[in-house]
Amino acid sequence: MLHAEIIAIGSEMLTPYRTDTNSLWLTERLNSIGIEVKFKSVVGDDESILEEAIRDAMKRSEIIISTGGLGPTEDDITKKVFSRVLQRRMVLNDAVLAKIQARFARRDMKMPEINSRQALIPDRATALENNNGTAPGILMTDNKCIFVLLPGPPREMKPMFEEQVMPKLRERAGDIVLLRRQLSIFGLTESGVDERAAPIYKTYKNPTTTILFGKGQIELHLTAQAKTEAEANKLLDELSGKLEIVLGDNVFSLRNQELEEVVGELLSFKQYTLATAESCTGGLLAGRITEVPGSSEYFKEGVIAYANEAKVDLLGVPNRLIEKHGAVSPEVAEAMAIGIRRRARSTIGLGITGIAGPGGGSDEKPVGLVYIGLADEIQSSSRKFMFPGDRQFIRTLAVNAALDMIRRRIR
Amino acid sequence: MLHAEIIAIGSEMLTPYRTDTNSLWLTERLNSIGIEVKFKSVVGDDESILEEAIRDAMKRSEIIISTGGLGPTEDDITKKVFSRVLQRRMVLNDAVLAKIQARFARRDMKMPEINSRQALIPDRATALENNNGTAPGILMTDNKCIFVLLPGPPREMKPMFEEQVMPKLRERAGDIVLLRRQLSIFGLTESGVDERAAPIYKTYKNPTTTILFGKGQIELHLTAQAKTEAEANKLLDELSGKLEIVLGDNVFSLRNQELEEVVGELLSFKQYTLATAESCTGGLLAGRITEVPGSSEYFKEGVIAYANEAKVDLLGVPNRLIEKHGAVSPEVAEAMAIGIRRRARSTIGLGITGIAGPGGGSDEKPVGLVYIGLADEIQSSSRKFMFPGDRQFIRTLAVNAALDMIRRRIR
Known part of the structure; x- marks a missing residue:
């Protein structure tokens, strides 16, 4: 070697x-x-x-x-x-x-x-x-x-x-091949992944397995050593197949893709379109989605509605909803999703509202509280999240969570 | 030492x-x-x-x-x-x-x-x-x-x-202190900076100077060595003062700030507000601006108008302008800036339209061509850029150029 x-x-x-x-x-x-x-x-x-x-x-x-x-x-x-x-x-x-x-x-x-x-x-x-x-x-x-x-x-x-x-x-x-395969996972904690995966991968000396954790996403890296690529791939297929069974649809990619690439593939495949309305993430979600070449095929438009007037004006969120529940609420997140979907005439609409900090938090609505709303032709809903960390980390986690919600909705 | x-x-x-x-x-x-x-x-x-x-x-x-x-x-x-x-x-x-x-x-x-x-x-x-x-x-x-x-x-x-x-x-x-100062520069090439700065910093052995280049931004790192902090600061003041004269307002920060932080400070100081209309950057500009804590004070709203209908519908860009000049044109960039400013009732409006690639380019309008429009109460204008690199790099350079245009307008 x-x-x-x-x-x-x-x-x-x-x-x-x-x-x-x-x-x-x-x-x-x-x-x-x-x-x-x-x-x-x-x-x-x-x-x-x-x-x-x-x-x-x-x-x-x-x-x-x-x-x-x-x-x-x-x-x-x-x-x-x-x-x-x-x-x-x-x-x-x-x-x-x-x-x-x-x-x-x-x-x-x-x-x-x-x-x-x-x-x-x-x-x-x-x-x-x-x-x-x-x-x-x-x-x-x-x-x-x-x-x-x-x-x-x-x-x-x-x-x-x-x-x-x-x-x-x-x-x-020469003729040693090291091949890696990455299982990208979203929706489980690090120990949650380890509890399910360790009993399996620990029985293998080749491939070896490393767990990596970052920004809410977890990666299992499998490394196989063999004389040929085909042999190495066979080793990887066997182990990754077993791991996929226990990890289920929390595995979003076997090919080192980002969440936005997987979402893009799913949208293209189903010929769906998407539009986004963001408050606390301030354009980062749209930025991630449009990072993917060809995203103009499925991404119709985005609105960054920081001020309440923009939420009312651009997205048609009813004023009384903001007055009654506050701008950071499940009701407003859902109304933002419905509003941007209607405006853009897209298949799916997504709304994010939350408190990224460092200011703006309260006992009732602390920094890190984020609501994400999702609307399609048939239904609309919202989910509540409490993200840890600083402004940048909270915003990144919110974008990832939104992408994963879209992914699971389309699948 | x-x-x-x-x-x-x-x-x-x-x-x-x-x-x-x-x-x-x-x-x-x-x-x-x-x-x-x-x-x-x-x-x-x-x-x-x-x-x-x-x-x-x-x-x-x-x-x-x-x-x-x-x-x-x-x-x-x-x-x-x-x-x-x-x-x-x-x-x-x-x-x-x-x-x-x-x-x-x-x-x-x-x-x-x-x-x-x-x-x-x-x-x-x-x-x-x-x-x-x-x-x-x-x-x-x-x-x-x-x-x-x-x-x-x-x-x-x-x-x-x-x-x-x-x-x-x-x-x-013993009693030695090392102090650093960073001049962050935008609007000159690496060799352009070196041609102006080298004849000055080369005459100094203390502080020492290093040039760093990344994503269109250039940094001069000065390191001074002295017996006391006051002495080190004096050495830094002298050299950085001379460098600032030859580099002019291309120097945007002496305190290791990002462009969006400097823009945020200027907007706050002048009590101006900002709104953005993005096409090829897809929300990245708004995402960078809202990365800064407290940006909700000056950032009013953003629109990501990928589709032409969104440019017309959300921003009031005249249809005939798009038909005549194309969506990627100085006229449309300027109209986007004017449109978002009017919609958001902000002091400054900014519009970006361009071709980030890899697809969508032509001989006449190649990948990397970006127009950025800027509008305030008194005037509106646009600038043409030809950025090198891949999709991600072009988008990053476009965001930096837009931030720098805002900075120079406010100064």
Whole structure:
């Protein structure tokens, strides 16, 4: 089995404000082709420390991946230091330069002189095309090691690695396959999941199972190791099949989808349309729903009715309902759902009203209280939730709960 | 100035699911007493790799802090490996043993034999009391370095470090203070910022300056080192004052704020209100604005008008405008801003229309084309943008651009 290590480069990564998340994604991709990550490090913009870190890495691992430090400025030292360790000259690569210039030209800008530095490529190295930024990546090898220098921004790093590096590493990695499958679960607590699932997954050594918990959603990650993909898939099928039986329709995806993607698929499949009326979530629900490409097919419109007058005016919520029950009430949530459905002429209407805090709570209606209403052609209803945490967390949990209510209604 | 480094220990830290967040908190605490973090690493439960990592750390830094690997099981290797590197015997510490036994007794449990291993303390080391778990920490010194071995769980690690380690480090660190200041910038490219700012910050060795780039926003991090906080602030004031002059009103915050917070402050200060009409951003803009506590004071309402009928119906955009110019046009963006402002009776109205992709683009109107309209009492206008990247990135950039347009209008 091949071993890799990952070096995150940049002084900002040594502040209290930044954490290296690139390495998590890279680890997942490497593991998937049977390459294990043995060591991770974070280095500032310090040439001698980086040089030492590279030399140490070469003693331990066959694959050395760096992220960051490929920008055009003085403190972007990655290429320079790797070249020094590997004793390579830096050569101006005309093709890369032309590409960077073209990128600026497309936006009607002249390339600043400083960016030409990004076209310097070490001798005998392969420049990796960056389709989402100016900094090219670098791939080079010596007798023993493969070196992969990637840009720091995930949206530049990920496609570059996936398209241009993975195929080469896959060739080297040989015939061990690590496959993962993720059961995404909503509607059970962590211990609720564990009580049902542990008696099953504990009897398996391969696949191994990890439970992850975050923002109301729970994930069971199964990892199978085998000689072939087919064999690994067979192992995963068996265990995940058993787990699905005990977890029931709380499992919303086996393919690492988000709730909004699953909801989108269900809406498309049934040819239903959706409209939303939000108060405390302030547009986040619509934002999540429209994150999905093609959502314009089923998402008709949304209204963010913060003020009571907007609830009355835009959604036709009766004034007396707000006066009698308050804006945060099951009655108003349901009326919002009915109102937006009627206005948008959609199959399903959804309304959210609640108190996200930090202000606005009372003994009777504390921060975290959220009502979600759902209306379709035949019926309307609402559910009450008490969410923990701060403003941001409460809003996220409310959006997830709303998406799950839509999912269960359509299924 | 003293330098520290942090080693996170445990094979789970090398999976795709765990990231080392302990080091962020430790960095903040260390920086506050003038100790800089020079390097961070993550090591699995592998004795030889950990041994190497410790030896490498001793070459670089005076303070070496580890987190994790202090549990009672075989794969908790931290104490054993540090003792081996420092050539210390492990001695059973009766006081620590009694404390662990008492902890189990309090819960009416007998201490499992395996836990006695946690009472083994290296020769000439100080055991750090753990009031929130069984594993004691360790503090030891040799001629050159201080070694601090902390448990992994944050609720055990943090109070132990704060109460028992910080006072000792503070003594050693002497009277050095590190202070940070962040200039948040919008409206310039990374190299555009560097061209203006580098000639200034390069003349300063203290404060040091780092440029960070992300999602259209650029941050300049200044770090000053001084004997007192007042002195450090004086150094920061001088450099940041000069940088603000060349960067102008592209600097939107000196206090690590998000654009939506700055916009919120400006709206509150002027007692203006805001309403938004979104198409391609699908509620994300309203979601960002309402992320700010107290935003209900100035955010009146939002409409997500995906379908043309919603633009006409909810916002009063004239049908002939859409027919003549298309839904993605400066005319419609402006009409959306005017329409939502009129409907919500707000001071400012904002409209966004564009093509976030991946579908829906054409030669004439490609993916990434976004128009943002702004209307107030006196005037209305619109701006054209061509954003790069995928759907999510285009939407994020559009939201940032809209927030910045509001900011500049109010200023």
